[in-house]
Amino acid sequence: MSAQPGTGPDATVRSELFGPSRRATTIGLVLLISLVAFESMGVGTAMPALVADLGAVSSYAWPFVAFMGAAVAGTVLGGRWCDLSGPRVPLIAAPVLFGIGLLVAGTAGTMAQLLAGRVLQGLGAGAQAVAVYVLIAAVYADRARPAVFALISSAWVLPALIGPPVAGLVTERLSWHWVFLGLVPVVLLVPSMRRLLPSGVFRARRGIPAVVAGRGLLAGAFFTVNSYLPLMLAGTHGWSLAAAGLPLIVGSLGWSAASAWQGRHPDLYRPALLRVGFVGVAIGTAGLLLVAPSWGTPWLALPVWGVAGVGMGLGFASVSYLLLQQSGAGEVGFHSSAAQMADQLTTAAMIGAGGALLALLGSPATALPVLLAVLTGLAVLGATIAGRSAARPAA
Secondary structure (H helix, E strand, O other), X not given: OOOOOOOOHHHHHHHHHHOOOOHHHHHHHHHHHHHHHHHHHHHHHHHHHHHHHHOOHHHOOHHHHHHHHHHHHHHHHXXXXXXXXXXXXXXXXXXXXXXXXXXXXXXXXXXXXXXXXXXXXXHHHHHHHHHHHHHHHHHOOHHHHHHHHHHHHHOOHHHHHHHHHHHHHHHHHOOOHHHHHOOOOOOOOHHHHHHHOOOOHHHOOOOHHHXXXXXXXXXXXXXXXXXXXHHHHHHHHOOOHHHHOHHHHHHHHHHHHHHHXXXXXXXXXXXXXXXXXXXXXXXXXXXXXXXXXXXXXXXXXHHHHHHHXXXXXXXXXXXXXXXXXXXXXXXXXXXXXXXHHHHHHHHHHHHHHHHHHXXXXXXXXXXHXXXXXHHHHHHHHHHHHHHHHOOOOOO
């Protein structure tokens, strides 16, 4: 017998997200994610012009690395803060700090001031990301969480559609400063990594350690490429900044579509879905090896990065679900901050490696294929350890 309209699992999930007691929370989460998404998509597109104005191409990685390094600190502090007093205050303070960073970066006349603004943005973004996870764990039922993560991914759609082309046009017609103002070096913490990450992360031990490691590999591969794609197309193939942002749009749409699909299938086996996600990212990064050299075919960036986006939509939501599923009471803040930190550290390290390759080899056409080969290896490694992200069997 078929379910009546407005009843059944889908109706229950919709009630969890948009019922009278949840509507304001759900909308607030989407707005917070959208704020960071607009900044991320816009800055990535404007970065070639920004670095040309304030520094040499060898400085290309520093604004990204400064953001990610500071986000590590924000993640750690945000996780501890949430575990001690809950997510309410961090969810208010973090966007304020992020906004101050936008103002500092947007008025920058030197690379030093720009980096200071990026540090403030990173601190705010890191603390906010952890607080969002803690709030989801506290407010939404387990079965509704895949749909919540799908909705959060969808918050990137509008920024992905209008962020890169608008940022490109604004940069070309006005100034890169307005990419920041329109939204109004690395803190790696290496000595304390073993205390800040769950034991066994570097061996990808089964359970939470493998989930955290998977988050780092997935984000490191995808977001590093996202940072360098505009440079690849503008610097090597002569595309305009607006056109060079188009693959970022395609990737984000693929992410959103795949995330929405997995949200409608809450009973899927998440470790297998994570493996499929890694394969998609590996295909995307490897495919860009046919784009990055001077002899490459630039339009191929559109379809192959769409495949990578689909991989992120499946993999990122799966990692998020597995993290909360395996976190006990009082562990959500620590595990969430560890996952965010793995994400940020890996991305910062890979973007920094790309900057070093640019300084060493001299041109994007020579340096970026080497970086892409390394990132493809990270995605393949992630696919091999995805099966370990399942919960450890009870003793």
